[in-house]
Amino acid sequence: MNAHFPPSARVRTGAEYARVFEQARRTSDPILSLHWLAGETPAKLGLAVSRKVDPNAVGRNRIKRVFRDQFRKLRAQLPAGEYVVVARVAARKADNAQLRETFLRTLVRAGALPASAAPGTMPPVTKPLPSLSRNTPKPDVSAG
Template sequence: MTSRFPRTARVRARADFDRIFEQGRRQATPRLAVHWHANDTPARLGLAVSRKVDPHAVGRNRIKRALREVFRQHRADLAAGDYVVVARPAARAATREQLERHFLNLLRRHGALPVTPVPGTMPPAPDALASNEPDPNSP
């Protein structure tokens, strides 16, 4: 899969948006809401940024550009399905980095994007060691 963002990777039809809103799962933060409808097609993105979010087109386009770029960069890692991101009024004051962080966190909460470990932290304990049962081999 290339790093381009072709038309086939976009949710464009009104019927698709309606289907995703009705049948998809939603996760939200104060700045963004992500609706995800899992299916067999490669990941596609739809954006909804209304005038309530920012009355100026340049502000709405800034938000859409930032979200599109994050999606483009992570599309190969995402679970198959259709995603619709709905910006909320608090997104207007968010920086590009904040929008990226919120979007990626929502994708991880959906389980659509694998969780990456934070460098410098300990790896998770294996199931046998994490249980509270005593080890039969220990004295």
């Protein structure tokens, strides 16, 4: 896994943020709001964590660090475009695992990632099973 997060993978300027906020699809959760603007360039991340979310810089930086790390891990799987995460006040009380899970769930809800198969005991059905109805005659096995 490449731990590098180059400047080309970031939404950096105010004009880029403004364009994303104006034109992007928004998917929300109590912890964050995701703005996704599909585009031609590889996936880029922008973060907005205000003092309203956490008045302490340490808390704001923790939230940004968790989102940045999760994005870095998923970047190769994400469709091209710009992703801006706006943290909400509930993010302050969420632990790192909750932040990661919420970010992932929001990406799936937005359509940026495919939904994972639901865990269960039955294997997935690959082809439809033939229907057996009561009106179908049974094969004659006595003529042998």
